[in-house]
Each structure stands twice: as C-alpha cells, then as structure tokens.
Amino acid sequence: MSDVVLRQVRKAYGSIETIHGIDLAVESGEFVVFVGPSGCGKSTLLRMIAGLEDITSGELEIAGVRADTLPPARRQVAMVFQSYALYPHLTVFENMAFGLTLAGESRDVIRDRVSRAAQVLQLSHLLERKPKALSGGQRQRVAIGRAIVRKPAVFLFDEPLSNLDASLRVQMRIEIARLHAEMQATMIYVTHDQVEAMTLADKIVVLNKGGIEQVGSPLDLYHHPRNLFVAGFIGSPKMNFLEGVLQGTSGELATVTLADGTPLQLAIDTGSTAPGTRVTVGVRPEHFVAVASGGLAGRVLVVEHLGDATFAYVDVPGRAQEELLIVRLPANSRTRIGDTLHLDVPVYGGHLFDTDGHALRRLVTEDTDRAAA
Amino acid sequence: MSNRPLYTRALTPGRVLAWGVLMLVLVVTLLPIATVLRTALTPSTELYAHSGSLLAGGWTLDNFARVLGLLDEATNAALGGSGANIDVLHALFNSALFTVAVVIGQVLFSAMAAYAFARLRFRGSQVVFGLFVASMMVPGIVLFIPNFVLVKDIGWLNTYAGLVAPFLLFSAFGIFFLRQFFLSIPKDLEEAALLDGASRLYIFFRIVLPLSKTPIATLSILCGIAAWNEFFWPFLVAKDEDMQVLTVALQSFKSSTPQGAPDWTGLMAATFLSILPTAALLISMARRVVESVAFSGGK
Ligand SMILES: Nc1ncnc2c1ncn2[C@@H]1O[C@H](COP(=O)(O)OP(=O)(O)O)[C@@H](O)[C@H]1O
Ligand SMILES: [Mg+2]
Numbered sequence: 001m002s003d004v005v006l007r008q009v010r011k012a013y014g015s016i017e018t019i020h021g022i023d024l025a026v027e028s029g030e031f032v033v034f035v036g037p038s039g040c041g042k043s044t045l046l047r048m049i050a051g052l053e054d055i056t057s058g059e060l061e062i063a064g065v066r067a068d069t070l071p072p073a074r075r076q077v078a079m080v081f082q083s084y085a086l087y088p089h090l091t092v093f094e095n096m097a098f099g100l101t102l103a104g105e106s107r108d109v110i111r112d113r114v115s116r117a118a119q120v121l122q123l124s125h126l127l128e129r130k131p132k133a134l135s136g137g138q139r140q141r142v143a144i145g146r147a148i149v150r151k152p153a154v155f156l157f158d159e160p161l162s163n164l165d166a167s168l169r170v171q172m173r174i175e176i177a178r179l180h181a182e183m184q185a186t187m188i189y190v191t192h193d194q195v196e197a198m199t200l201a202d203k204i205v206v207l208n209k210g211g212i213e214q215v216g217s218p219l220d221l222y223h224h225p226r227n228l229f230v231a232g233f234i235g236s237p238k239m240n241f242l243e244g245v246l247q248g249t250s251g252e253l254a255t256v257t258l259a260d261g262t263p264l265q266l267a268i269d270t271g272s273t274a275p276g277t278r279v280t281v282g283v284r285p286e287h288f289v290a291v292a293s294g295g296l297a298g299r300v301l302v303v304e305h306l307g308d309a310t311f312a313y314v315d316v317p318g319r320a321q322e323e324l325l326i327v328r329l330p331a332n333s334r335t336r337i338g339d340t341l342h343l344d345v346p347v348y349g350g351h352l353f354d355t356d357g358h359a360l361r362r363l364v365t366e367d368t369d370r371a372a373a
Numbered sequence: 374m375s376n377r378p379l380y381t382r383a384l385t386p387g388r389v390l391a392w393g394v395l396m397l398v399l400v401v402t403l404l405p406i407a408t409v410l411r412t413a414l415t416p417s418t419e420l421y422a423h424s425g426s427l428l429a430g431g432w433t434l435d436n437f438a439r440v441l442g443l444l445d446e447a448t449n450a451a452l453g454g455s456g457a458n459i460d461v462l463h464a465l466f467n468s469a470l471f472t473v474a475v476v477i478g479q480v481l482f483s484a485m486a487a488y489a490f491a492r493l494r495f496r497g498s499q500v501v502f503g504l505f506v507a508s509m510m511v512p513g514i515v516l517f518i519p520n521f522v523l524v525k526d527i528g529w530l531n532t533y534a535g536l537v538a539p540f541l542l543f544s545a546f547g548i549f550f551l552r553q554f555f556l557s558i559p560k561d562l563e564e565a566a567l568l569d570g571a572s573r574l575y576i577f578f579r580i581v582l583p584l585s586k587t588p589i590a591t592l593s594i595l596c597g598i599a600a601w602n603e604f605f606w607p608f609l610v611a612k613d614e615d616m617q618v619l620t621v622a623l624q625s626f627k628s629s630t631p632q633g634a635p636d637w638t639g640l641m642a643a644t645f646l647s648i649l650p651t652a653a654l655l656i657s658m659a660r661r662v663v664e665s666v667a668f669s670g671g672k
Contacts, residue, residue: 051568072564073569073570088562089584098566150569
C-alpha cells in the first residue's frame with residue numbers, strides 16, 4: 001500500500017510557480033529521500049505534505065485518506081525540523097509529551113510512551129533537562145523522540161542533520177537508519193547532501209527547479225542517471241563530462257571521438273541518435289584506467305592521497321565544464337603533480353548524453369558495473 | 374559574572390567623562406527626591422527655619438502619621454494639616470487597583486493584537502498596523518475630550534470602569550513593542566506545535582507568552598509606571614473622594630490650610646509614599662530585566 005500519494009501537486013506564491021506538478025507514491029515502510037540543490041523546492045514539498053503550506057493545486061493522500069484538506073494535526077504525520085524546534089521553556093519530557101497531552105492521552109500512556117522512546121534514543125537520564133542544557137546531538141534525538149511518541153503514519157525530516165558537525169552527522173545518520181529498520185516506519189527525508197541520500201534511502205527522488213528529475217534506488221540513480229543533472233548530482237566525487245561526437249554504432253558498441261580525437265567504444269544503445277551528433281560523454285572517476293600510452297592525455301595538476309585511494313585532477317582538452325577531470329587511481333599510485341596521465345575508458349564505464357542532456361541507454365547490468373569498477 | 378568583557382578597565386579620559394556624566398545624572402535625579410524626603414521629615418513649624426540647608430533642622434515622622442490618618446483631627450490641625458480628611462490609604466488602594474487593571478489589560482490585549490499582526494495573515498493587516506503605529510503620534514491629551522464626553526454619556530463618571538476604560542484595551546506602543554519580539558520567535562516552534570495539534574490560542578498562551586517573559590516584564594513596568602503616575606484622566610473622571618487615585622488626592626494638600634499656606638510637609642510626606650511602590654518595583658524588576666537581557670545576549 002502507498003502511504004503517501006501526490007498527484008499533480010503544484011505550489012505557487014502569487015503568480016510564481018515553484019513546484020510544477022509532482023506525481024509520486026511513497027510505499028508503506030519505505031525510506032524516501034528528496035534530494036536536490038538548495039532552493040529546488042524540497043522543503044516546500046515536504047511542508048505541503050505536512051500541511052504547513054497550502055497545496056495550490058493537485059491532490060495529496062496520506063494513509064489512504066485524502067489529506068490536502070485536513071489540518072496538519074490530523075494528517076498523521078510528525079516532522080523533525082532542521083532547527084529541532086524544541087520548546088525552550090519545557091523540559092525534554094514535556095517536549096516529548098506535548099502532542100500526546102494535546103491529543104488527550106492519559107498520564108500513564110504518556111509516561112509509558114515517552115519513557116520508551118527515551119530509552120530507544122538514550123535520553124532517559126535527560127528527561128528533566130531543558131533543551132538549552134543539551135548538546136546538538138541530544139537535541140536532535142529529542143526532536144526525533146517527539147515525533148516517535150506520536151506514532152505517526154509518516155515521519156517527515158527536513159535536513160535534520162545539517163546543524164551537526166561532520167562526525168556527529170555520520171553517527172546520527174546511522175542512528176536514523178537503525179530506527180527506520182527497527183520501526184519499519186514510512187519516512188520522507190529531505191537533504192541537499194547526496195551522500196546522506198545514497199546511504200539512507202530505499203528510494204531517492206531527485207528534485208531540480210521544482211520538478212522531479214528522476215526517482216529510483218540509490219544504485220539505479222548511480223548507474224543509470226536519466227540525464228546530465230542527475231548524473232552530475234549523484235556520486236562523489238562528481239562524474240566527469242567531456243565533449244564528443246557520435247561516430248556510429250556496431251552491434252552493442254557505440255563509437256565516440258573526444259575533442260582531442262581520442263576514440264572511445266562504449267556499450268550504449270544510441271537508438272535513433274544519428275552519427276555526427278554532438279554528445280556529452282560522462283565518466284565516473286573510478287571508471288578511468290591509466291594506460292602507458294594513447295588514450296586521453298592530460299597533465300596532472302593536483303594529487304590527493306586519501307589512504308584508500310588517490311585522486312588526480314587532470315587538465316584535458318574538451319572538458320564540458322570548467323572543472324578539472326577527476327580520476328581515481330589506486331592507493332599506491334606514484335602519480336605526481338606535473339606528470340602526464342594517459343586515460344582509457346572501458347566499454348562498460350561510460351555514459352552518453354544527447355544534445356538535450358538526456359541519457360542514452362547503457363547496456364550494462366549491475367554485474368558488469370561491478371566488474372568495471 | 375563569567376562573561377566579563379575583554380576590554381581593559383584602565384582609567385581613560387573617556388571613562389572619567391562617562392563617570393562624571395553619570396554622577397551628574399544621578400544628582401539631578403536624586404536631589405528632588407531628597408528634597409521631598411527632607412521636607413516630609415521636617416516639623417511644619419520649622420519648615421522655613423533652615424530652608425537653605427539640605428538636611429532638615431529637626432526631624433519627625435508626624436507628617437507621615439498625619440497623612441496616613443493615624444492622628445485625630447485636633448492634633449492634625451495643630452501640626453499644620455488642612456483639616457480636610459484625606460484618606461491616603463484609600464487613594465493608594467485606588468491607585469493600585471487602577472495600575473494593576475491597566476497593566477493586565479494593556480499587556481494582555483497588546484500581546485494578543487501584536488501576535489495577530491506578527492503571525493496571522495488577514496486582509497488589510499498592514500494598513501491596520503500602520504494606523505496603530507501612527508496613533509502613537511497623536512498626543513493623548515487630544516483624546517481626553519471625546520473620551521470624557523463618551524464616558525460621561527455612558528454614566529461612568531466616578532466609576533472604576535470609567536477610570537480604566539480609555540487605557541484598558543490597548544496601547545499602540547505595547548503592540549509595536551511586542552510585535553517586534555514575536556517576529557523574532559522562530560516560526561518552526563509554532564509549526565511544530567501546530568503539527569502536535571495545538572490551536573492558535575493554545576500556541577499563543579503556552580508557547581509564545583512563556584517565551585516572552587522578558588519583553589512582557591519590561592512592558593508591564595513601563596505601563597505600570599505610566600498608569601501609577603497618570604493624573605489628568607483620573608482628575609477629570611474620578612474626582613469624588615472615594616474614587617480619587619493618589620495623584621489626584623495629592624492635589625488637595627495644595628489647597629490652603631486654615632493657617633493660609635499650602636500644607637507642604639503633608640504634601641511631601643504623601644508624595645514620598647506615592648513614590649515608594651514605583652521605586653520598589655523598579656529596583657526589584659530592573660535587576661531581573663537586566664539579567665534576562667544579559668542572558669539572552671550572552672548565549
Ligand atoms: N514564502 C515564499 N514566498 C515566495 N517564494 C518562496 C517562499 N518560500 C519558498 N519560496 C521559493 O520556493 C523555492 C523553494 O524553496 P525551498 O522549498 O525552501 O527550497 P529547498 O528546501 O529545496 O532549499 C525557492 O526558490 C524559494 O525562493
Ligand atoms: Mg530547505
């Protein structure tokens with residue numbers, strides 16, 4: 001069953017439309033992440049589901065009930081805010097009990113549910129404290145606890161980790177993933193951080209400029225981005241883009257020449273794209289292979305040793321964007337600044353995008369991807 | 374205090390000047406009060422004996438006893454009283470009642486209006502708010518005549534209702550002041566409460582007001598002092614002896630005594646009594662306000 005269904009949902013502020021007709025179904029128990037650059041409408045969409053923003057047009061269903069006309073409190077959703085939004089004058093216990101008290105639950109039920117949630121979130125010893133006497137991570141857990149005690153049909157998170165420092169963010173991310181696994185609850189999570197999206201999501205919704213670019217599992221988006229935007233947004237470090245011209249197709253292999261004349265053969269179904277068409281070649285950093293000679297040649301300008309891998313930033317001709325080419329090399333690579341690297345791309349390693357930025361279909365499976373990586 | 378400023382405490386010319394100015398302000402503020410106290414403590418008969426001195430010639434508490442109605446009429450007159458029976462305690466009670474009613478009414482209703490202007494969207498809210506702010510420019514005295522006519526027509530002269538009516542419902546300053554603060558309360562808090570099932574009114578009383586203790590205390594002090602010192606309106610509508618507030622009651626000391634001169638010592642004793650509650654309020658609350666301001670700035 002779908003817990004949340006959006007049909008042609010739009011949002012306009014005055015005459016300016018910021019959300020352009022979203023269709024989406026969130027299945028029961030699913031962890032869905034809305035990801036996209038800042039200002040793309042993630043929060044607006046989430047707040048429309050919560051009922052904090054009106055839906056200009058379209059329909060919303062939550063837990064099988066038409067919800068866009070219901071007040072926020074009756075939509076069976078609980079929300080965790082980026083700012084935590086804890087009531088500063090109330091204790092942790094009172095913060096978590098606030099909604100239950102309003103719902104008219106009995107004292108025993110309230111004490112029971114709050115203490116159980118506090119136990120799960122390791123807050124039991126902090127129940128009498130005020131929020132200002134808590135650390136960032138603890139405040140975050142109280143905010144989550146406040147959502148849990150209400151037993152909502154859907155949890156909504158709006159960038160809940162962005163106020164935490166890096167190490168705490170990783171820790172809380174794991175904690176949220178664990179909570180989801182334990183509770184089997186439906187969760188919708190907003191972030192601009194694609195690493196958070198990749199690590200947490202069952203299903204990622206990539207948003208851009210108020211519309212959906214692609215919906216899919218993390219690996220689906222990673223291996224089969226539908227367009228240049230998703231290809232560039234998902235994955236870290238980013239996918240590299242090179243200008244090229246489609247030469248032709250024989251069997252399963254398409255031949256492309258790069259700006260410097262280097263020919264590449266890629267396992268891609270070019271469909272009706274005619275030879276001679278300008279295309280963009282996308283290659284993830286880990287798909288380049290350093291070869292002794294030939295291939296795409298360029299000078300190394302920066303080398304980063306991360307321990308488990310080495311990244312080289314290479315100046316090659318015909319880059320589709322300003323940024324240098326990023327190449328992942330083995331950890332023990334001896335490549336130095338100033339060296340010339342010769343790079344080849346295996347047939348399963350490349351992506352092709354037509355002039356409009358739409359991806360051409362890759363003829364690869366997850367197995368061949370794994371082999372290529 | 375733990376968060377001591379980092380700048381040095383050296384005796385720079387600027388600091389000396391600042392201290393000098395502060396001392397001057399202090400003297401200018403305290404001198405009249407000292408004079409009130411000195412006169413209040415002076416026996417009426419010796420009032421003119423040492424008029425050049427800052428300290429009283431002899432001193433007595435008779436004047437206080439007299440204005441508080443603790444002495445019988447013969448003694449009263451002998452000590453220089455007007456003979457008119459002024460019930461200072463009752464006037465104090467009236468003043469207190471007037472002040473408390475005005476403070477509660479003004480703060481509560483200003484807060485509600487301010488919250489509406491800060492958070493609710495309704496047609497014309499900007500215009501209405503603009504009118505409220507503009508009304509601060511209208512001198513209060515201009516409103517006294519129409520208000521007086523209205524209160525008289527309703528038949529509220531010499532009633533508590535008539536006394537508080539023009540002040541109770543709102544103060545444009547209060548609305549302006551609290552709205553600014555309400556705008557600074559994070560919207561997230563109220564949205565979280567909305568999702569928790571709270572109504573607007575519940576949010577206002579259980580979230581917004583508790584978070585606004587400091588500005589509400591500040592506004593209460595300002596309203597309270599203004600109300601306590603209010604003279605002209607009570608003088609217009611509540612002249613009957615049992616309706617007089619302290620400021621009005623003090624007037625009767627100025628009328629001549631049987632001896633022919635105003636009862637200065639009585640006036641000053643009563644005046645000093647009337648200052649006490651405001652002074653106590655300021656001293657006790659000022660500390661709290663300063664602390665809470667320092668706290669919110671230092672976190
Ligand atoms: N109250 C508003 N009035 C007008 N435009 C708004 C309002 N709130 C948000 N927007 C616009 O809607 C777009 C999406 O905003 P938002 O959902 O907050 O983005 P995100 O959360 O993805 O960073 C932005 O371009 C923003 O300027
Ligand atoms: Mg946002």
